[in-house]
Amino acid sequence: MSHIIHRSLRHTPALAVGARGMHVFDSDGKAYLDASGGAAVSSLGHAHPHVLAAMQRQIAQLAYAHNGFFSSAPAEALAERLAADAPGDLDAVYLVSGGSEAVETAMKLARQYAVESGQGERGVFIARRQSYHGNTLGALALGGNAWRRQPFAPLLIDVPHVAPCYEYRGRAPGQSQDDYTAALLAELEAAIVAAGPHRVLGFCAETVVGATAGAVPPTPGYFKGVRALCDKYGLLLMIDEVMCGMGRCGSLYAIEQEGVLPDLVALGKGLGAGYQPVGAVLARRHIVARLREGSGAFQHGHTYTAHPVAAAAALAVQEVLAGERLVEAAAQRGASLMARLRAAFGAHPHVGDIRGRGLLLGIELVRERDGKQPFEPELKLHAAVKECALARGLMVYPMGGTVDGRRGDHILLAPPFIASEADLSEIVSRLEDALANALAGAGY
Ligand code: PLP
Numbered sequence: 001m002s003h004i005i006h007r008s009l010r011h012t013p014a015l016a017v018g019a020r021g022m023h024v025f026d027s028d029g030k031a032y033l034d035a036s037g038g039a040a041v042s043s044l045g046h047a048h049p050h051v052l053a054a055m056q057r058q059i060a061q062l063a064y065a066h067n068g069f070f071s072s073a074p075a076e077a078l079a080e081r082l083a084a085d086a087p088g089d090l091d092a093v094y095l096v097s098g099g100s101e102a103v104e105t106a107m108k109l110a111r112q113y114a115v116e117s118g119q120g121e122r123g124v125f126i127a128r129r130q131s132y133h134g135n136t137l138g139a140l141a142l143g144g145n146a147w148r149r150q151p152f153a154p155l156l157i158d159v160p161h162v163a164p165c166y167e168y169r170g171r172a173p174g175q176s177q178d179d180y181t182a183a184l185l186a187e188l189e190a191a192i193v194a195a196g197p198h199r200v201l202g203f204c205a206e207t208v209v210g211a212t213a214g215a216v217p218p219t220p221g222y223f224k225g226v227r228a229l230c231d232k233y234g235l236l237l238m239i240d241e242v243m244c245g246m247g248r249c250g251s252l253y254a255i256e257q258e259g260v261l262p263d264l265v266a267l268g269k270g271l272g273a274g275y276q277p278v279g280a281v282l283a284r285r286h287i288v289a290r291l292r293e294g295s296g297a298f299q300h301g302h303t304y305t306a307h308p309v310a311a312a313a314a315l316a317v318q319e320v321l322a323g324e325r326l327v328e329a330a331a332q333r334g335a336s337l338m339a340r341l342r343a344a345f346g347a348h349p350h351v352g353d354i355r356g357r358g359l360l361l362g363i364e365l366v367r368e369r370d371g372k373q374p375f376e377p378e379l380k381l382h383a384a385v386k387e388c389a390l391a392r393g394l395m396v397y398p399m400g401g402t403v404d405g406r407r408g409d410h411i412l413l414a415p416p417f418i419a420s421e422a423d424l425s426e427i428v429s430r431l432e433d434a435l436a437n438a439l440a441g442a443g444y
Pocket of ligand 1: 099243
């Protein structure tokens with residue numbers, strides 16, 4: 001019996017003992033083709049020599065220096081690089097240890113900005129149903145999956161949630177895409193008005209919804225409309241790119257494809273690409289300028305804020321992304337994987353939708369295509385697909401996202417950007433086999 005409090009308290013997962021390129025190896029010597037990048041993390045693949053060398057150099061030079069006393073060269077260089085490559089004037093960077101911390105930090109930065117701008121009454125965030133922003137209490141409150149929040153409800157802040165941009169289920173038959181988008185924006189505006197516009201601090205959304213909904217991209221113009229509403233009512237637009245950012249959707253930031261500039265961006269996962277636990281918040285210049293001119297300090301901090309080795313790893317990841325043109329590769333291989341998925345599953349009786357951007361792709365499973373009915377939640381089909389895939393040496397990221405207020409089944413694919421055409425072909429053929437097996441096991 002393991003002494004670790006694992007996700008499942010009844011089952012200890014296989015022991016991973018090594019990883020290289022597209023594969024992870026367990027203690028029995030079995031190789032797993034990593035079609036999920038862990039949890040959409042490993043964008044460069046495993047054991048990239050440039051990142052390993054940068055970490056080794058840094059750890060020997062300076063493993064730790066508390067941010068209350070010192071900055072460090074890798075943290076400064078990483079922030080400079082992120083600022084240079086980010087859209088617009090998103091050039092103030094706060095480095096943390098992961099995605100949830102990034103979201104929490106962004107929430108606090110927004111709040112302190114409001115207070116120091118003489119708008120202390122602004123304290124409400126609005127977010128979307130069916131989104132995931134992390135597991136710490138503030139980030140969990142923002143997240144839209146009711147079943148995740150419910151057990152912790154008394155500890156959470158109150159966050160009004162509006163409909164996500166989820167065309168497959170949200171757009172009514174015969175409704176145009178523009179009308180659907182307009183209806184979503186009207187719902188958001190109504191929520192702002194209901195909360196009292198002077199009380200609302202910000203709106204938070206993932207550009208492309210990741211794990212909880214299976215790679216759901218926005219409709220054209222949705223985020224432009226959101227930006228306009230934020231401007232109209234003085235809200236900060238906080239974009240969560242923990243999963244969809246850092247090249248995964250085929251541009252360094254997924255939001256660049258929407259042509260809007262957010263006020264705050266949360267990063268994690270692909271920032272360190274699995275080599276170190278690292279996240280970041282990017283803030284527009286005027287937000288930090290306000291604090292600089294006001295109290296002169298951001299009232300925040302963690303022991304591992306701006307950790308030198310984490311920063312060195314993340315900087316090396318940026319160098320590899322640029323040097324090996326991997327963001328372009330994510331776009332190109334994403335298109336190829338999408339085409340392969342459509343060919344394999346486009347007519348599958350239990351595949352309702354195939355969607356996504358770049359190398360963040362999702363498949364929504366349904367009992368039958370016409371009515372889009374989800375499978376019975378008790379079947380936990382997504383978990384069965386994961387197990388069947390693991391048995392075939394394939395890692396996919398299954399999720400019981402929320403469908404019409406209850407749990408549905410999605411499979412997320414988020415392989416490293418180095419995936420070859422042969423890897424993509426292998427991913428799809430093993431997934432076909434795993435899905436057939438899981439469905440047969442469920443009696444379908
Ligand atoms: N935001 C999004 C969109 C995520 O997908 C995740 C993790 O899955 C998080 C935030 C939380 O990140 P972490 O698990 O690193 O705390």
